[in-house]
Amino acid sequence: MNRPRRPVSTTALGGFYVLAGAVALGVVWFAEHWLKLAPCELCLWERRPWWVLIGIGVVTALLPRRYARYTVLAGLLCLMTSIGLAVLHAGVEHKFWPSPAPECRAPSFHGGSFKDWMAAMPTRPNKPCDSPDYLFGLPVSMTELGGLYAVAVFVIALIGSVRMGRSRR
Template identity: 85%
Template sequence: MPLNRTTRPVSTTALGGLYVLAGAVALGVVWFAEHWLQLAPCELCLWERRPWWVLIGLGIITIVLPKRYARYGVFLGILCLMTSIGLAVLHAGVEHKFWPSPAPECRAPVFHGGNFRDWMSTMPARPNKPCDSPDYLFGLPISMTELGGLYAIVVFVVALVGSARMGRSRR
């Protein structure tokens, strides 16, 4: 099937740039929320940041590699975005109390026996925020976790469409 004149192929460099930009925006928003809005992240929030760091790395690798190898970076980025969506669903389920958090840091520490000094030594240096306590921005009835998941879905769809166009340009 020949390419339609209105459908232009997407380069791996453009998709790598999308990954770098999308990851930087996601991490920039959470940095702003944590440092300017003083919102404390829970452990699952910290888990949700990891795929964005990986996506930035994959984007840089995809930009640098030759086109025939860069395709693998594009597809790994799509898997990374799927991971981000999955973590957002997991965290949203914890926030809505559909299931308990898999992170042990989200639960209160249990201490048996000992004295006050021993008990205090088991406490974390920085208090953890409960994972089932959502943060809402700008008065919206949707948590930051759900907003992050929606953002990951949008980036995923754009990357998927771009990779389909990239695949068509090969034929």
Template identity: 70%
Template sequence: MKLHLDTKKFIGIWYILASIFALGIVYWAEHYLHLAPCELCLWERWPWRVLILLGVVSFIAPRKYAKYPVALGLVCLLVSVGLAILHAGVEHKLWASPASECRAPVFKGGSFKDWMAAMPARPNKPCDSPDYLFGLPISMTETGGLYACFVFVIAFLKSKKLFRN
């Protein structure tokens, strides 16, 4: 017996599984390796969360409407690549982070009590401090960007058939 998935169902499953894998890796790194995410790391998780929803919608949508969540999923993956490029540029100190949480707070004057009250609720990790896994010479940010490119290419190549119809 041969299992055959039509294009929209394949892409829906692909989006869901690829997203769960990406979010699972960062969950593992944060909770088991105790790597603190910076603000840009947290931003980079959002496209994957949205992609899960789009995967479900493309899987259950009628074939003639499935191309819309599939196309939005491709856009999500491009956003993920863009965020990875932005973050990698910050890590390599090519530009400053757009997230104010990535910079150390500046305290001017005031009492010790004022200074303590102005401290963030949780410590922030600087966005220009990369984390490396498995001894690879590329950061988690760069690895995530390459992974998003890989997921995009597979989805794009498979979706060409869906957009022709």
């Protein structure tokens, strides 16, 4: 028996965006505050799309269907950005390319006094971006796990948006 699939509502997709963003940010909050893992600058960059996705999800859930289609697309673009940042960070971890974030590099100082050298130091020490964190003994870094999570959320959201687009309501 082939049952027709129910269309996905924009409210459900908006709620999914909010939930997916909250889970991603909840995991990194747990890792930072309970597991005491220090984030690097690229880790902080990777959090931004999830915050934006939560906002997009709230707007998607509240907008009428004809306008919410655009915010659903914006959510997909946000997820693609998250995937891209994860690929960028994983490449830095595997030393395929250098980090684009200046905070990830050690400060260099040439000449001058000890006072000048101390003034050139960053206000807070940063974790190197090419130093991956591994959870629970898995051979996959948190960056790679975050990227896989972003891909999974993207695929689910893409399927939902296609099902949303097929319905006439």
